[in-house]
Amino acid sequence: PLCGALAAELLALPESLKAMTKDFFEIHLTWLQENIKKGQDQGVLKPDLDVITVSRFILNALEGASFVSWAMSDDYEKSSGFDLILAGILRSEA
Amino acid sequence: PLCGALAAELLALPESLKAMTKDFFEIHLTWLQENIKKGQDQGVLKPDLDVITVSRFILNALEGASFVSWAMSDDYEKSSGFDLILAGILRSEA
Numbered sequence: 001p002l003c004g005a006l007a008a009e010l011l012a013l014p015e016s017l018k019a020m021t022k023d024f025f026e027i028h029l030t031w032l033q034e035n036i037k038k039g040q041d042q043g044v045l046k047p048d049l050d051v052i053t054v055s056r057f058i059l060n061a062l063e064g065a066s067f068v069s070w071a072m073s074d075d076y077e078k079s080s081g082f083d084l085i086l087a088g089i090l091r092s093e094a
Numbered sequence: 095p096l097c098g099a100l101a102a103e104l105l106a107l108p109e110s111l112k113a114m115t116k117d118f119f120e121i122h123l124t125w126l127q128e129n130i131k132k133g134q135d136q137g138v139l140k141p142d143l144d145v146i147t148v149s150r151f152i153l154n155a156l157e158g159a160s161f162v163s164w165a166m167s168d169d170y171e172k173s174s175g176f177d178l179i180l181a182g183i184l185r186s187e188a
Binding site: 018021022025026053054056057059060061062063064065067068071072073079080081084088 | 112115116119120147148150151153154155156157158159161162165166167173174175178182
């Protein structure tokens with residue numbers, strides 16, 4: 001959400017802030033990658049997920065969610081599709 | 095991609111164009127909903143998908159993808175996660 005707000009203003013940002021936004025996304029990606037790996041190690045997440053691809057996909061989906069819900073003036077929580085992401089990455093035999 | 099570019103400039107747009115961007119998303123959502131329904135009717139897509147939720151999720155994910163890849167200056171095609179979306183909605187018994 002915060003990075004969504006930042007990213008939304010990207011076009012209007014000076015170069016230094018564009019680099020910051022990129023760093024910000026990188027931080028999110030690194031966090032996602034570490035935690036998906038942890039989840040796999042603990043047997044909570046599907047072991048066959050590609051950590052890099054899935055992390056980027058989650059970032060995309062949540063960035064897009066904050067963005068679209070803002071354009072549509074509706075509820076981010078209800079429209080983020082986070083349940084669908086979870087359903088896609090959790091091990092089903094729980 | 096086009097609507098991503100539009101949406102990215104949303105903050106800077108006058109009210110009339112904000113409404114257009116919203117309409118633009120609505121057109122995408124309607125198209126997605128119709129085609130997911132068709133895909134279900136033809137037995138290509140999973141029959142238990144919630145059409146509204148999944149359509150919004152696809153829009154979110156692809157908007158986010160165009161947005162994040164632009165901020166990261168990398169390749170939209172390679173990072174959109176479209177394969178993951180397909181894997182999530184196609185009937186597996188194919």
